[in-house]
Amino acid sequence: MSATAPKPPLRVVLCAPRGFCAGVVRAVDIVERALQRYGAPVYVRHEIVHNKFVVDSLKAKGVIFIKELSEAPPGPHPVIFSAHGVTKAVPEEAKARNLFTIDATCPLVTKVHREAQVHFKRGRRIILIGHAGHPEVVGTMGQLPPGRVTLASSISDVKRLEPDDGRPIAYITQTTLSVDDTREIVAALKARFPAIYGPPNEDICYATTNRQEAVKAAARQVEAAIVVGAANSSNSQRLREVAEREGCAAQLVADERGIDWAALTNVGSVAVTAGASAPEALVERVLGALSARYDVTIETLTTTSESMIFPLPRDLREPA
Known part of the structure; x- marks a missing residue:
């Protein structure tokens, strides 16, 4: 009777913060x-x-x-x-x-709604940085009469905006965007409209920012990344993109059943994180599935703590 083949080693870097905001x-x-x-x-x-x-x-x-x-x-x-x-x-x-x-x-989405209303009352053109069709974007644009908020999803959209018409102009953002991508779009807006008003505090929520920073730090130390979250979750998709930008073969999975095992062939290290709407129970299931196939060593990489x-x-x- 042959002995069971040993499981290959796998270093798992667990991102913190992760999951529910x-x-x-x-x-x-x-x-x-x-x-x-x-x-x-x-x-x-x-x-x-x-x-x-x-x-x-x-x-x-x-x-x-x-x-x-x-x-x-x-x-x-x-x-x-x-x-x-x-x-x-x-x-x-x-x-x-x-x-x-x-x-x-x-409440952080409500904050953006209030910013839009203030800009409207002050007669400003309003640019919303966000993804077309996302429920948050639909809700934010719907705080004001049709046509009073213009959506910009990319630098190309900024270039296509109507030129300065003499009215003051302001921008607001969806709360779950990529911090890096948004920074580039804001820079393009400021280049076109130097006097543009911005939010007094970042509209991108603390949890989105913190989770992106954590996965960015982890991705620099590993070969692959698994993001636990739904395909229609904006902040989860952004986590996958952030990891990919750091050179990781990243995959977004709803739970352990969605893991692409072929993509982990010959991989010795993987980061695991979760979007802000993914419960910790799903992370545990992913870790369990990894442990069933690999000799797993888990370490936690903490970039900040949250008390909100x-x-x-x-x-x-x-x-x-």
Whole structure:
């Protein structure tokens, strides 16, 4: 009887920070607390966060995810708006239909909405740096009348912007962008419009920035990277891009079943991180799958610590 072949060694660099951010924790907690207080069903407009595991676990507890408000009946069961934010028309429609709503928009997204409104009141042209069609971008542009916010997703878009028309101009950004890419777009905007107003503080959220810095540092030490997150998660996609930019063969996986093992052939070191909407349970499953195939040595690379906490809406802060 032949002995079992030894597993090849694999050095795993676990990025920290990774996974859930304060905005995601708050949004999921809002849904959980609403279930406790009001009972099932609780309705959520769109995915509360971009992660199938999170969405499916909430469905199992009695949450009904809807695409439009028309799918929710009036009554005592709340309709929750997702962490990405909504256009102004959505709460207006809810009020007209006498729906009971709870807003789980991330406070950092709400901050960008307020910036847009201030620029609008001051008569400024507004440029939004972001990805077309992303729910956060749709929600931010929908804070103002149609045509009052212009989207720029690249330096090419900046070059195509209408020239200075005498009005003051300002820019805001989606919160989940690549820090490096956004810096280049902002530089292009400032070159075209030297007097452009920017955010008093970065619009890209602390968690997005921290996770990108961590994976960037880890990617310089390894041959490959695994990012745990959903394909429709902007911040997860940006983590994959950041790792690739550092020369890593990076892959974005929803869970351990999505790992491309062929891409890890002859790889001796791999970084593992997770997008801001990916729970730690999925990271553990990925680590378990790696341990099943390799003789794994895990080390944690910590680039910063996080202590941000966002309070729940007042009505949900105490258990029923």
